[in-house]
Amino acid sequence: MLLPSLFILGLWAGCLYAIVAVGLVLVKQTSGFVNFSHGATIMIAAYGAYAFMTLVSSNIILGIIVGILAACTSALFFELIIYKVLRRRGASPLVLMITSLALFIITINTVTIIFKDYTLVLPIEDSKTLIILSTRLTFTQIYAMIGSLIIFASLILLSKSQIGLKMRAMANDIELSIIFGINSDSVIIYATILAGITAAFGGFLWATENDINPIMGLRLLLYGIVAATIGEFRGIKGVIVSGLFLGIIQYLGIWQLPSRWQDSIVLVILLIYLLSRHIGFLGRDIREIKV
Amino acid sequence: MDYFIHILILITIYIILSVSLDLIIGYTGLLSVSHAAFFGIGAYVTALVALNTQASFMLSLFAAIFIGGIFGAILGISSVRIRGEHFVIATFAYQYFIYNILNNWTSLTGGPLGLPGIPEPRILGFSINSNYEYLIVAVSICFVMFLIASRIVHAPFGRVLKAIREDELLAQSIGKDVAVYKVLVFTVSASMAAIAGTMYAYYMKFIDPSSFTVLESIFIMSIVIIGGAGSLWGPLVGAVILVALPEILRFIGLPNIVAGNIRQILYGIFLVLFMIWRPRGIIGRYSFQMDKYPQ
Numbered sequence: 001m002l003l004p005s006l007f008i009l010g011l012w013a014g015c016l017y018a019i020v021a022v023g024l025v026l027v028k029q030t031s032g033f034v035n036f037s038h039g040a041t042i043m044i045a046a047y048g049a050y051a052f053m054t055l056v057s058s059n060i061i062l063g064i065i066v067g068i069l070a071a072c073t074s075a076l077f078f079e080l081i082i083y084k085v086l087r088r089r090g091a092s093p094l095v096l097m098i099t100s101l102a103l104f105i106i107t108i109n110t111v112t113i114i115f116k117d118y119t120l121v122l123p124i125e126d127s128k129t130l131i132i133l134s135t136r137l138t139f140t141q142i143y144a145m146i147g148s149l150i151i152f153a154s155l156i157l158l159s160k161s162q163i164g165l166k167m168r169a170m171a172n173d174i175e176l177s178i179i180f181g182i183n184s185d186s187v188i189i190y191a192t193i194l195a196g197i198t199a200a201f202g203g204f205l206w207a208t209e210n211d212i213n214p215i216m217g218l219r220l221l222l223y224g225i226v227a228a229t230i231g232e233f234r235g236i237k238g239v240i241v242s243g244l245f246l247g248i249i250q251y252l253g254i255w256q257l258p259s260r261w262q263d264s265i266v267l268v269i270l271l272i273y274l275l276s277r278h279i280g281f282l283g284r285d286i287r288e289i290k291v
Numbered sequence: 292m293d294y295f296i297h298i299l300i301l302i303t304i305y306i307i308l309s310v311s312l313d314l315i316i317g318y319t320g321l322l323s324v325s326h327a328a329f330f331g332i333g334a335y336v337t338a339l340v341a342l343n344t345q346a347s348f349m350l351s352l353f354a355a356i357f358i359g360g361i362f363g364a365i366l367g368i369s370s371v372r373i374r375g376e377h378f379v380i381a382t383f384a385y386q387y388f389i390y391n392i393l394n395n396w397t398s399l400t401g402g403p404l405g406l407p408g409i410p411e412p413r414i415l416g417f418s419i420n421s422n423y424e425y426l427i428v429a430v431s432i433c434f435v436m437f438l439i440a441s442r443i444v445h446a447p448f449g450r451v452l453k454a455i456r457e458d459e460l461l462a463q464s465i466g467k468d469v470a471v472y473k474v475l476v477f478t479v480s481a482s483m484a485a486i487a488g489t490m491y492a493y494y495m496k497f498i499d500p501s502s503f504t505v506l507e508s509i510f511i512m513s514i515v516i517i518g519g520a521g522s523l524w525g526p527l528v529g530a531v532i533l534v535a536l537p538e539i540l541r542f543i544g545l546p547n548i549v550a551g552n553i554r555q556i557l558y559g560i561f562l563v564l565f566m567i568w569r570p571r572g573i574i575g576r577y578s579f580q581m582d583k584y585p586q
Contacts, residue, residue, distance in 0.1 A: 033376065034376055086566065089567065092579055093376060094579050095570055097379060098562065098579070099563055101512075102559040102560075102562035102563045103559065105509055105559040105562075106559035106563075108506070109553075109559070112552050113552045113556075222383070225384075263387065264391045264392070267385075267388040267391070270384050271381065271385070274369070274373045274381050
């Protein structure tokens with residue numbers, strides 16, 4: 001394959017990984033743990049959109065909206081019914097992480113029971129394409145990339161707003177933020193909704209190119225976690241850059257290696273990163289000292 | 292009766308898996324979701340040895356222990372550099388990576404189709420060819436593993452592990468080489484999981500990568516946590532309950548196709564409930580409560 005087209009496809013993949021990573025960062029900043037049930041949210045959005053588009057109307061816009069509603073509803077459900085209760089009981093981030101794994105498992109299996117094990121495809125009219133730098137992209141993909149860029153821009157703007165400031169304060173020092181009167185619960189709800197929107201969009205982006213199956217959430221979650229880790233979970237800008245970077249590197253890797261190793265490329269990048277001193281993209285190396 | 296023996300054999304395999312994982316999660320305090328990878332490595336090494344040579348049971352067992360130990364040591368070495376929640380992510384990635392290799396290196400592992408036709412194990416010249424005989428072997432191995440784990444945790448080695456769990460910096464400051472202990476515990480734990488893999492491969496006579504995914508790792512982790520982390524009997528109780536109980540579901544008459552999924556949903560629900568009300572599990576000693584979230 002030609003290098004420029006690998007670059008374009010890598011950019012597309014990078015948008016996807018960055019979107020998932022951004023959702024993870026939003027939750028990590030406010031709730032303080034890596035939320036594996038984000039993968040569940042992505043799946044619920046994709047399956048919800050699929051159900052709607054096959055049963056009611058195949059309008060893409062409506063499909064995305066249904067996906068977003070499904071994602072936000074489930075994310076809020078997890079947050080208000082489970083994570084909030086755990087936080088009230090003084091749960092550590094480790095406990096929350098374990099719980100998120102459990103919720104992820106429950107979701108994967110529930111979806112498998114309802115939709116069986118078939119791989120499904122979103123019914124999208126995709127005949128029109130555009131050729132950029134000798135790469136054929138469908139209009140849906142182009143709209144999706146533009147949409148994700150809009151989301152990135154709005155999130156960056158948001159981080160400068162008051163609510164964004166509160167989120168960053170909570171990420172920096174949670175105790176102090178509460179002392180200063182930031183209502184951590186409502187900021188977390190806000191972050192959860194935003195994360196749900198990004199999750200739905202990510203699931204939808206994925207579904208335009210691949211099929212929907214019960215373990216799609218796992219792969220996307222993996223990519224998002226890798227992108228977020230390389231971006232040090234430190235900020236929206238950082239993980240967007242690292243997400244795009246990851247996508248491009250992965251596709252450059254496929255230039256030389258058979259494409260079935262694409263996941264391994266991502267994982268090797270992660271392991272190399274973790275083993276070297278982690279300073280992160282656009283971040284600073286701050287070590288916490290607990291007194 | 293055959294079905295009963297089948298369940299017992301599975302229980303012994305999962306006891307070994309959960310007790311060995313508890314050494315990492317409950318005693319050293321590191322959350323690892325990569326245990327199914329070591330389980331898989333043990334199974335695949337055994338299968339490849341058994342299919343390609345005339346080796347006896349013990350020989351393939353030792354091969355599995357050796358290779359499993361190496362992969363465990365790799366994770367142990369990285370655990371020294373990678374701390375906190377990043378380590379959980381690293382184990383997640385390691386697990387996925389090994390699964391990827393098992394699934395994609397088709398010339399070695401058969402890829403998604405797996406390795407069929409594993410021959411019967413031979414111990415001291417005797418061929419094990421009935422489930423009943425295999426049960427005796429399985430229970431013996433499980434008993435020995437449990438004894439080994441017991442010796443480990445009651446020795447000074449186990450006390451240092453607990454010290455690492457409680458306050459790593461303090462353990463280091465009084466002169467314990469934390470790095471060595473971490474590498475050792477991962478090596479031993481992975482080797483034990485590989486032994487379970489050997490048992491699994493010889494029993495099932497056919498293995499494929501789908502038995503060794505992240506989901507399986509999370510299941511083993513659930514056994515440890517629900518049964519109780521930080522004690523030896525906790526994982527044992529957890530294994531018995533979580534392996535045997537869902538089989539009872541079959542007798543209620545659930546259609547076979549969804550039985551597996553309902554089982555996993557139940558594990559997940561139990562895990563969530565335990566995390567909310569009793570993080571130390573049924574008979575555990577470690578309850579993960581550090582760095583409490585401020586109110």
